[in-house]
Amino acid sequence: MTTARIWLVRLLSLGAVILFLWLLQTKISPALGFLDNRLIQIGLLYATLAVSLNLINGITGQFSIGHAAFYQIGAYTSAIVSIHYYRTGTIEPWVWLLLMIIVGAVAAAMAGFVVGLPSLRLRGDYLAVVTLGFGEIVRIIIQAQESLGGSYGLTVSASNSDAPLKIAPMWMFAALAIFVIAVCRNLLKTAHGLPFLAVREDELAASAMGVNTTLTKVTAFVLGAAFAGMAGALFSHYEGFITLKQFDMNQSFLILAMVVIGGTGSITGAALAGFFLYLLPESLRDLPDVSGYAVFGFAISVVIVLIVSSKTRRYVRLTSPGAGQTLFMIFGLVGVLGALFMGFWIWSQEVPRMTQFSVSVLAVGLACAMLFTRKRMPNLAGLGWIVLCFGAIIALTYPAIQGLQSNAFTSNLLGEISYRAGNLRFPLFSATLVVVMLTRPQGLLGHHEFSWDWVKKLFGLPHKSKELAG
Amino acid sequence: MNLLTVNRATIRFGGLVAVNDVSFEVPQGRLFGLIGPNGAGKTTCFNLITGIYRPTSGDILFDGESIVGKKPHQIAAKGICRTFQNIRLFGDLSALENVVVGGFLRHRSTLPEALALMPRAIHETEGLVEYAMHLLDTFGLAHEANSRSRDLDYGNQRRLEIARAMATKPKLLLLDEPAAGMNPMEKIGLMAQIRRLRDEFGQTILLIEHDMKVVMGVCESIFVLDHGAEIAHGPPEEIRNDPKVIEAYLGEPV
Numbered sequence: 001m002t003t004a005r006i007w008l009v010r011l012l013s014l015g016a017v018i019l020f021l022w023l024l025q026t027k028i029s030p031a032l033g034f035l036d037n038r039l040i041q042i043g044l045l046y047a048t049l050a051v052s053l054n055l056i057n058g059i060t061g062q063f064s065i066g067h068a069a070f071y072q073i074g075a076y077t078s079a080i081v082s083i084h085y086y087r088t089g090t091i092e093p094w095v096w097l098l099l100m101i102i103v104g105a106v107a108a109a110m111a112g113f114v115v116g117l118p119s120l121r122l123r124g125d126y127l128a129v130v131t132l133g134f135g136e137i138v139r140i141i142i143q144a145q146e147s148l149g150g151s152y153g154l155t156v157s158a159s160n161s162d163a164p165l166k167i168a169p170m171w172m173f174a175a176l177a178i179f180v181i182a183v184c185r186n187l188l189k190t191a192h193g194l195p196f197l198a199v200r201e202d203e204l205a206a207s208a209m210g211v212n213t214t215l216t217k218v219t220a221f222v223l224g225a226a227f228a229g230m231a232g233a234l235f236s237h238y239e240g241f242i243t244l245k246q247f248d249m250n251q252s253f254l255i256l257a258m259v260v261i262g263g264t265g266s267i268t269g270a271a272l273a274g275f276f277l278y279l280l281p282e283s284l285r286d287l288p289d290v291s292g293y294a295v296f297g298f299a300i301s302v303v304i305v306l307i308v309s310s311k312t313r314r315y316v317r318l319t320s321p322g323a324g325q326t327l328f329m330i331f332g333l334v335g336v337l338g339a340l341f342m343g344f345w346i347w348s349q350e351v352p353r354m355t356q357f358s359v360s361v362l363a364v365g366l367a368c369a370m371l372f373t374r375k376r377m378p379n380l381a382g383l384g385w386i387v388l389c390f391g392a393i394i395a396l397t398y399p400a401i402q403g404l405q406s407n408a409f410t411s412n413l414l415g416e417i418s419y420r421a422g423n424l425r426f427p428l429f430s431a432t433l434v435v436v437m438l439t440r441p442q443g444l445l446g447h448h449e450f451s452w453d454w455v456k457k458l459f460g461l462p463h464k465s466k467e468l469a470g
Numbered sequence: 471m472n473l474l475t476v477n478r479a480t481i482r483f484g485g486l487v488a489v490n491d492v493s494f495e496v497p498q499g500r501l502f503g504l505i506g507p508n509g510a511g512k513t514t515c516f517n518l519i520t521g522i523y524r525p526t527s528g529d530i531l532f533d534g535e536s537i538v539g540k541k542p543h544q545i546a547a548k549g550i551c552r553t554f555q556n557i558r559l560f561g562d563l564s565a566l567e568n569v570v571v572g573g574f575l576r577h578r579s580t581l582p583e584a585l586a587l588m589p590r591a592i593h594e595t596e597g598l599v600e601y602a603m604h605l606l607d608t609f610g611l612a613h614e615a616n617s618r619s620r621d622l623d624y625g626n627q628r629r630l631e632i633a634r635a636m637a638t639k640p641k642l643l644l645l646d647e648p649a650a651g652m653n654p655m656e657k658i659g660l661m662a663q664i665r666r667l668r669d670e671f672g673q674t675i676l677l678i679e680h681d682m683k684v685v686m687g688v689c690e691s692i693f694v695l696d697h698g699a700e701i702a703h704g705p706p707e708e709i710r711n712d713p714k715v716i717e718a719y720l721g722e723p724v
Contacts, residue, residue, distance in 0.1 A: 003589040010587075183585050191574050191595040192584035194563070198571045201560035208520055208554075210546035210575030210638055219581065265562075447562050 017178055025171040032353055037170060039282060039354040041238065043275040044173040045231050048180050050258040050274030051267055052227030055184055057256070058264035059193070060220035061200025062119050063128045066135030067255050070225040072247035073111050073138060074104030074232025076148060079156040079242060082165060088158045093167035101176070101233045108229020109222045111138075116221030120214050123203075135252055139244055153243035156236050164240025176234055177271070180227045184267045188449075196220060200265070257429070261436045263443030268450035273443075276358060281429050283355035290424065292417030293401045296410075301396035309389050325381050332384030336370050339363040472531075473498045473642055473674050474550075479518055479528035488514045490698040491528070496642065501668055502676045503689030503706075507719050511698040512678045513555055516644050519676075520552050521545040533641065547575060549641035553631040553648060555678070561620035565611055565630050568619050569602035570595075572637030602637060609633040609663070625656045629663070636667070643667070645677045649684045657684055664688050682720065686710065694719065 029037055053067045078100040086096055118130050142148050149155070156165045187193040195216045198206035207213045236242045255274075262273030316324040343363030346356050370380050404410045436444060474496040481489045489511040496502045504512050517523045519530060521542040530537050537545050551572070560568050577594055584591040606612045609629045614622055619630055628648055635643055648664070649657050661684055667673040679685045685692065686706045693703040696718040702709055709715055 003593075006587075006589045006592060186585050186587040189587065189595075190579075190584040190591045191570055191577060191598045192579070192581055192591065194567055194571045194574055197563055197567070198560050201562055202558050204522070204542075205554065205558035205560065206571070207542040208522075208546060208552055209572050209634065210543050210551070211571065212541075212543045214541075 017175075021171040021175055024174055025169060029170040036353045039279055039352055041168075041170060041173045042282075043278045043354070044177045045235060046255070046258065046278040047271040047274035048177045048231045049228055049255045050262060050270040051177075051180050051184055052224045052231070053255050054259045054262070054265070054267060054270035055187075055196075055227070056220050056224040057259050058266065058270065059184070059188070059200065060196045060217060062217055062220060063124055064115070064119075064131040064221070064224075065128050065252055065256050066115070066131035066133070066138075067224075067228055068247045068249070068251035069115075069135040069138040070108040070111055070228035071232040071235070071251070072142070072244075073225075074108040074229025075236040075242050075247065076142060076154065076232075077107035077229075078104040078233035079154055079236040080148070082156055082158065082237065083154075084159055086158045086165070087160045094169060094172065097167055097172060097234070097237055100237060101230045104229040104233025105226040106229070108232065109226040111229075112221040112223075112225025113218060115225070116218035119217050119221060132249070132252075135249060139248060143244055149243075151244060153241055155241050157240070165237055166240040168234050168238035172234060173238075176230055180230070181267055181271055183223075183227075185449075188267070197265075254429075257433050259443075261433060261443055263445035263447065265447040266443065266445040266449055269443055269445030269448075272445075272450070277429065277432070279354055279358055280432070281426070283352060283358075290419045292414035292419065293404050294397070295419055295424075296414060297397045297401035297404055298393070300400045300404075301393045304396060305389050305392045309385075309392075313385060325377075328381035328384035328388070329377065330384065331387045332370065332380035332382070335383045335387035336367045336380075338387070339366050471498050472496065473533065474519070474676070475529075475531040476515075476519070477529040477531065479515075479525045479530060481514060481518060481523055482526045488698050489518065489525075489695075492695065492698070492700055493528075494693050494700070494703060496674060496676055499668070499672055499674055501664070501688050501690050502674075503685045503692040504676060504678045504695065505680070505682075505685055505692060505709075505719065506695035506701075509697075510695040512695055513646055514698075515695070516552060516646055516676075516678065519545075519644065520550060546638055546640075549639070550644065551635040551638040551640035551642075552644035553628075553635050553646055555646040555650065557627050557631055559619040559627055559631060559634070561618070563619060564616050565606060565619050565622060565626075566599065566602055566615040568630060568634050569605055569637045570598050572634040573598045573601055573605075573639075575638045605633045605637055606630075624651055625653075628652065628660075632663070632667075636671075636673075641674060643673055643675045645675060645679075647678050647680060649679055649681045657681060660684070661687050 029040075032040070049067065049071060052070075053064070056062050056064045056067075081103050082096075082100060115131060115134050119127050122130055143151050155162075157163060158165055187196070195206065195211040196219075198209065198211050199213050199216050203213050206216075232247075235246075239246075254277075258273045258277050259270050261277060262269030262271070340363050343360035346359045349356070366383075370376060370383055373379060404414060440446070472495040476492060476494050479489055479492050480487065492511075492515065494502075504515060506512055514523065518525050519532075519537075521537065521540050521544070524539060528538075532545075532548060532550060535548075537548060537550075540548070560571060563571070577598070579588070579591040579594045603612065603615060606615050609632065611622075611626060611630055611633060614626060614630075619627065622630060628651075632643075632645065632648065645664070649660055652660060664675060664677070665688055668675060677685070677689060689706060691703065691705055692709045694701050694709060694712075694715050701714045701718055702712045704712075710720070
C-alpha cells in the first residue's frame with residue numbers, strides 16, 4: 001500500500017466514524033427511550049472493558065482478574081478532579097469530559113504499571129492471585145477514605161454546584177469503544193502485535209527470539225489499564241454518582257467472563273461478548289417471579305435430558321443414520337421457524353428496543369446460518385437435536401415440578417421460595433459460561449477475529465484467505 | 471577470529487555441577503558440533519550461551535565482548551539465536567507469523583506508530599512479511615505459510631524453528647538436536663540444508679546432535695562433553711577414534 005492510499009483510507013474511515021457518531025447522537029439516540037439509551041451506553045462501556053482486558057488476558061496471555069480496579073481508579077480519579085476543578089459554564093462539558101478521560105487513563109496506566117511489575121516474575125494462577133489481591137486492596141483503600149465517599153459512595157459534581165454531574169453523551173461511549181477496538185486492531189495488524197502473541201504462546205522461546213518479554217508484558221498492562229481507566233472516567237461522569245459496589249470483584253469476573261466467552265485473544269469476540277452479555281441478563285429484569293419448584297424442576301430435567309441425550313444420539317447414529325438425520329432435520333426446521341416466530345413476536349412486546357433488536361438479529365442470524373450455509377444439512381440436524389432436547393426438557397419440567405410438590409421433604413424445602421427474575425441474571429450468565437466452555441473451550445470466536453471473509457466462507461461464497469497486514 | 475569463546479564456564483544447581491570448567495572456541499564460519507551422552511550438559515551449555523542461565527563462574531565472550539549476565543533478548547539482539555530440543559514454536563500463530571516474530575528483532579518503528587497505524591509501521595510490517603516469506607521459501611515451507619504452526623508435521627516444525635531463528639539474522643546459530651525424531655530421508659535433507667546455510671549465508675553454526683551420521687557428516691570440529699566436563703575435542707576423524715569418546719558415548723567405532 002502506498003502512503004497516499006493509507007492516508008486516503010484513514011480519512012475515509014474517520015469520516016465514516018464521525019458520520020456514524022453524529023447519526024447516533026442526533027437521530028438514533030433521541031428516538032430511543034431512556035432505558036434503551038442506557039442499555040446501549042453501558043453495553044458499549046462493557047465492550048470497551050472487555051476489549052481492554054482482552055489485551056492483557058487474551059493477547060498477551062497474562063491472566064489478570066482484577067480488571068475492575070483499573071476501571072475504578074479511572075472513575076474515582078477523574079471524579080475527584082472534576083469535584084475540585086470543574087466549574088459549570090466555563091468550559092464545554094464534552095471537552096472537559098475528554099480531559100477527564102485522559103486523566104482517568106493516566107491514573108489507571110500508572111496503576112497498570114505497578115501491577116505489571118509482578119507479572120514479570122509470576123505466571124498463570126500466581127499472577128491471578130496477585131491481580132485479585134490488587135483489586136481488593138484498591139477497593140478497601142477507597143472504602144477507608146472519607147474524602148472519597150467511603151462506603152457511602154461519591155457524588156460527582158462541579159465545584160460550584162451540588163448537582164450530580166451527568167455530562168457523558170451517547171456518542172462518547174461509541175467513540176471510546178471504537179477507539180479502543182481500533183488501537184487493539186492496529187496492534188495486531190502490524191508486526192508490533194506479534195511479540196505480545198509470542199509472549200502468550202511461549203515466553204522462553206519469545207525471549208530467545210529477541211522479544212523483550214518484560215517490556216511487552218508491562219506495556220500490555222499499562223495499555224489495558226489505561227483503556228479501562230478511560231471507561232471508568234466516562235462512567236463516573238455518566239452516572240454522576242459512584243459507589244464501591246460498582247467496581248467489586250463481581251465486576252472483574254463479569255469482564256473476565258466476557259473475554260473468555262468471546263474468545264481469548266479475539267478483539268471482536270470480546271467486544272461482541274461484552275455488549276451482548278450485558279444486554280442479555282439486563283433484559284430479563286422485567287420478567288415475572290419464578291417459584292423455587294420451577295427452578296429446581298427445570299434444573300432436574302436439564303440434567304436428566306443431558307445424560308440421556310448423550311447416549312441416545314450415538315445410538316440413533318449407529319442404528320438408523322439416514323432416518324435419524326431426516327428426523328433431526330425436520331426438527332431443525334421447526335427450530336428455525338420457532339426462532340423466526342420468536343423474533344417476530346418480541347416486536348409486539350413491551351420490552352426495551354435493544355432486547356427486541358438483539359433477539360430478532362439472533363433469530364435471523366440463526367436462520368441464515370442454518371439455511372444458507374454450505375454445511376446446512378449437518379447444521380440443521382444438529383439444531384434439530386438441540387430443539388428435541390429442549391422440547392424434552394420443557395416436557396420433563398412439568399412432571400418434575402409435580403414430583404417436587406408432592407414430596408413432603410422437597411415441598412417443605414422449596415414451598416416458600418420464589419426467585420425474582422432479576423436475581424436469576426447471574427445464574428443465567430453462569431449457565432451461558434458453562435455451555436460455551438463445554439462446547440467451545442476457546443470461546444465463541446477462539447483466537448480468531450470476526451471477518452466477512454469468514455462469513456463468506458461459511459456461505460460458500462468466494463473469499464480470500466487470511467493474511468497478515470493485508 | 472573466534473566468534474564465540476567459552477572460557478572455563480561452570481554452573482552448579484545446588485550440589486550438581488551441570489557444566490564443569492568447560493572451554494571452547496567457535497571460529498567464524500565454522501560448523502561446530504557439541505556431542506555427549508544424555509545428561510552431559512549440552513543443552514545447559516546452550517542455555518548458558520543464550521542467557522537463560524547465568525554461569526556460576528567463568529566467562530562467555532561473543533564477538534570479543536562478555537555476554538554473561540545479559541538477558542536472553544539482549545543476547546539475541548547481539549546475534550545469537552537458537553532452536554530448542556523440544557520444539558518451542560508459537561503454536562497458535564501461523565508459520566509466517568512465527569518467522570515474523572524472529573524478524574521483528576530488527577524493527578525500527580515504535581509502538582505508538584504501530585498503534586496509530588502510521589505508514590512507516592505498515593511498510594515495515596510488509597517488509598518483514600516479505601522477508602519471512604522469502605525465508606519460508608528457502609526452507610521449503612512457503613506453501614504452509616498460513617497454516618497454524620501447531621498443525622505442521624514434525625519435520626516441518628523443526629525446519630520452521632530454524633527458519634524462525636534465521637529471521638533474527640544471527641551471527642551464530644545454535645541448533646539443539648535438529649534431527650531428533652526425523653526419518654533417514656528427512657535427515658539427509660536437513661544435512662543439505664545446514665550445509666547450505668553455511669555455504670550460502672556464511673552462517674556459523676553450533677550444533678547439538680545425537681545422530682552420529684549427521685554430526686560426522688556436517689561438522690568440521692566436534693566437542694565432546696560427559697558429566698558436564700570436556701573429554702575430547704577435534705575434527706570428526708579424531709573424535710571417531712578417540713578411546714575416551716568411544717567408551718563414554720559412541721560404544722563402538724562408527
